[in-house]
Amino acid sequence: MSAIADVARLAGVAKATASRALSGRGYVSEATRLRVVAAAREIGYVASPNAASLVTGRTKNVGVIIPFISRWFFSEVLESLEQALLAEGYDMTLYNLPAASAERDSVFEYFLARKRFDGVISVGVALSEAEVDRLHRLGRPLIGIGGPIRDVHTIAIDDVATARLATEHLLGLGHVDVVHVGGDPIDEMDFRVHSQRLSGFYSAMRDAGRSTDRCFYPCEFSMPGGYEVGLSVLGDPRTRPTAIFAASDEIAIGVIVAARELGIQVPAELSVIGIDGHPYADMFRLTTLEQHPRRQGRLAVSALLTELARPTDADARLEEDGYLTVLPTNLVIRSSTSGPHRPRS
């Protein structure tokens, strides 16, 4: 293919001058710049990023590690990351990390270890201490979404506070039998989301003077998961709660579908609230606390760019590293929640 030497020859200048003309760094007279650009266009020259990054150390490439692609939150984040990075001229290399496995190790030991990235964005991955260390040792900026990760600037919502808000919404409507359906805290894959939302729920209940006995039902973090638990929790009319706080909109929708199948009126007989702001929420008239994954993605990219722009002054970095950007969630009230129509006992 055509290299910059060909461009230089055609334009009648030295390689160095051609490089300056095309990259825009250093002195080049306007006349020669135009000549070089014309020559480049004429032979269809495209720069080799490999060669450039070999000497500059910059790759214009960002690595993204993410545990799921198909789940709503993650795919939204991913889309926004890709858009934001592309707009800044960065490529995005994607690593879909499942739970601890040989592949996972190979990503950390082999793929991430090579000097291919200017920075890394970690989305909602529960990282082991060793993995965090390894990432830090890369010496490249690292931004987290949904953290926190040790010594890493992380973008996240406050899961505890959000869960508390959701619970308080139900309690404020006058519900007594409030139940939480969410991910199992034992399943560490989902970061601390499960346990944090659970603890937000518990603390809101305790603050309201409610018992926290037998009011948490773990389920798979998906619509079928919510559906299944919904069927069993709502199955017995005598023990049926009047309100359910679901850890995600998908779970909430699964619960609503189960309720409808059982002939339970929502919200007359059962109030349901979720967290997410899922596009299906409107269709199921689901009251929810919206988090905004795309905004989180955009913020992560701009945080990364800020770190990249910062001159590599190791001391300043260590000092300022490890802070947290907490994003607000907002309550969107639809008609899946109301006061308890037929309060029992």
Place this chain on the structure above:
Amino acid sequence: MSAIADVARLAGVAKATASRALSGRGYVSEATRLRVVAAAREIGYVASPNAASLVTGRTKNVGVIIPFISRWFFSEVLESLEQALLAEGYDMTLYNLPAASAERDSVFEYFLARKRFDGVISVGVALSEAEVDRLHRLGRPLIGIGGPIRDVHTIAIDDVATARLATEHLLGLGHVDVVHVGGDPIDEMDFRVHSQRLSGFYSAMRDAGRSTDRCFYPCEFSMPGGYEVGLSVLGDPRTRPTAIFAASDEIAIGVIVAARELGIQVPAELSVIGIDGHPYADMFRLTTLEQHPRRQGRLAVSALLTELARPTDADARLEEDGYLTVLPTNLVIRSSTSGPHRPRS
């Protein structure tokens, strides 16, 4: 960082020997190989893929262009692509291409034009002639999923035949008023999927001697899209069909949700069939034709690797290029379809 020269020095050999020892190409005695490997491990040497690809021309990186990330089919394909590529030691660089736009042009003109990829996989993107040309001019293997793309090996299901199968299933059950709810063929973004499924539906109807008047309702290709159209199509009891073939499982589920809200029994009063094999299908007892996106992804990767392994003999390539791998779909019957319980007229 440590370079291969450091390894060579430590092992007491030349750079060339160290390179051979670590890459496994060319003659190296077992004794020196071990010494080099030990030295590399000692100083934590990791090869720079940039430097290597600069001279070999191989980047061990594959570009993937895809129009959506959050839609089920696409996210499944993406996950399987990532896994398969990773297993083969390839990085995956992701481009999420929306409809025609400036960003889209920049991907083709700037990002893809650089020599960063060994190959490109295009997933369900409707490419313009100019874009196909540009990809071909890269001189790198190109594999499509959900094509066909001109002169490109493509993995796909037969959308026409699959739609025909779905329609025939409903007709075979004795349904007379069969309706198709699917994507608008005018919306070109989704490749030819919309129009192909529609034409498969039409041809099955015609073959069965049915009229094709007013039996297609375009909708957004999503669950809310199906829900909305479902409400309006099913709203009037006098014109209500007894069976609906939805172009995707998400649309089908939207229709089912609408039917349930309207108090219409499925399948007693309404049969619904979809296409996909979506994980929600089971929960809604949806009869569907499963396509297997993960298998499509895996096949695309192995096809790409085959092309990469092939010695670059331009003639042989041109000759063999442009064939199609058609994957079967399989009918999974659940309880959203049955014979018409109360046939009208």
Place this chain on the structure above:
DNA sequence: TTTTCTGCTGGAACCGGTTCCAGTAACAGC
């Protein structure tokens, strides 16, 4: 014994850019 082959190694060129440094010309200030 001489020649050929095989296994192994090192030196050097090379991939395609960027950047440092030296050098020149023009122009300002003294």
Place this chain on the structure above:
DNA sequence: GCTGTTACTGGAACCGGTTCCAGCAGAAAA
């Protein structure tokens, strides 16, 4: 007039690998 600065350009080194080529043993073939 001389010196200092500024704008611009070219030569060469360099990034970190891979690969070609030559050289050199020792073993096998003639």
